[in-house]
Amino acid sequence: MSTSPIGPQSVDRALAILDAVADADRPVRAKTLARTLGCALSTVYHLTGPLVARGHLVRTPEGYAPGPRVPALHRAYQRHHGLGGPVAELLGHLRRTAGAEAYFTAYRDGRITVVDTTAPVTETTHPFAPGPEPRAHATAHGKALLAELPRAARRRYLDDHGMARFTDRTITSPERFEAELARVRERGFAVSVGEADPAYTCLATALPAVPGHARRPSGGGSGAVHALSVSLPTADFRRRHGELRAALARAVPLFTAALPYPPDAP
Structure with a gap:
C-alpha cells in the first residue's frame, strides 16, 4: 500500500x-x-x-x-478533557459574570485546542472557534498554556507550528515571546490585545492540574494543561480589564472543584 x-x-x-x-x-x-x-x-x-x-x-x-456521528465525537473529546455537565454550566456562568464570551482550552501532546466556548457556533464574528488553535502564540489562552510547558516542549511546539504574523501586534520573535511568557508566569494571567484579530482582545489563566494530566508536561510534550479565557471587542477591554481579571480569578476554583479529579485527589 x-x-x-x-x-x-x-x-x-x-x-x-x-x-x-x-x-x-x-x-x-x-x-x-x-x-x-x-x-x-x-x-x-x-x-x-x-x-x-x-x-x-x-x-x-x-x-x-x-x-450525525460528528457531535458524538466532539462530546467524547470534551469528556476526555473533563468537560462534563458541571464544567459546561460553569462556562456559561463565567460568560454571564464576565459579560464576555468564555473558552475552555487545552494543550495535549503538542497541540492546543479550543475544547468548548460559549460563543454560538453560527456567530462568525468571534475569532476563537472550537477546534485546533493555529494562532496560539497570538492568543491569551495559547500564552497561558505555553507558559506552563518546559522550555524544550515549548520550543518544539513553536518549531512545529511557527509564529505567523496576524496583526501588527503579533509577537513573532522567540526572544520577545519568552519574555512575554515570563510576564505571564509572574502575573498569573495572559493577555492578547488584538494580536490574533485586531478587533478582539482575550484574557486567560491556566487551571491547576488534575491527576493523569500533568500540570507541566514532560519535555516530550506528553500530558495536558487546561486554561480558561474570555474575549471581547478590543475597544471595550481597557475599561473592563479589571472586572474580567476578577471574573476569571473567581472562576478558577469553581472549575477546579468541578473537574472529575480535584488536584489534591490521591
Whole structure:
C-alpha cells in the first residue's frame, strides 16, 4: 500500500475529505473533493462510502456534509478533557459574570485546542472557534498554556507550528515571546490585545492540574494543561480589564472543584 508522509494514503485521503467537508461553509461536491485531493472521482466515492455508512458524513443533493456521528465525537473529546455537565454550566456562568464570551482550552501532546466556548457556533464574528488553535502564540489562552510547558516542549511546539504574523501586534520573535511568557508566569494571567484579530482582545489563566494530566508536561510534550479565557471587542477591554481579571480569578476554583479529579485527589 502506498503511504503519505503521515500514514497510508487511503487513510490520509479519507481524513483529508473529512477536513475539507468540515472546513467548508456548505456541502462539498465529489468533483470538488477529487480536485482538492488530486485523485480520481472514483477514489472519492470509494473513500466516502464507509464515512457515510459510519455517520461521519452525509450525502445530500448539494454534496457531502458532516454527519450525525460528528457531535458524538466532539462530546467524547470534551469528556476526555473533563468537560462534563458541571464544567459546561460553569462556562456559561463565567460568560454571564464576565459579560464576555468564555473558552475552555487545552494543550495535549503538542497541540492546543479550543475544547468548548460559549460563543454560538453560527456567530462568525468571534475569532476563537472550537477546534485546533493555529494562532496560539497570538492568543491569551495559547500564552497561558505555553507558559506552563518546559522550555524544550515549548520550543518544539513553536518549531512545529511557527509564529505567523496576524496583526501588527503579533509577537513573532522567540526572544520577545519568552519574555512575554515570563510576564505571564509572574502575573498569573495572559493577555492578547488584538494580536490574533485586531478587533478582539482575550484574557486567560491556566487551571491547576488534575491527576493523569500533568500540570507541566514532560519535555516530550506528553500530558495536558487546561486554561480558561474570555474575549471581547478590543475597544471595550481597557475599561473592563479589571472586572474580567476578577471574573476569571473567581472562576478558577469553581472549575477546579468541578473537574472529575480535584488536584489534591490521591
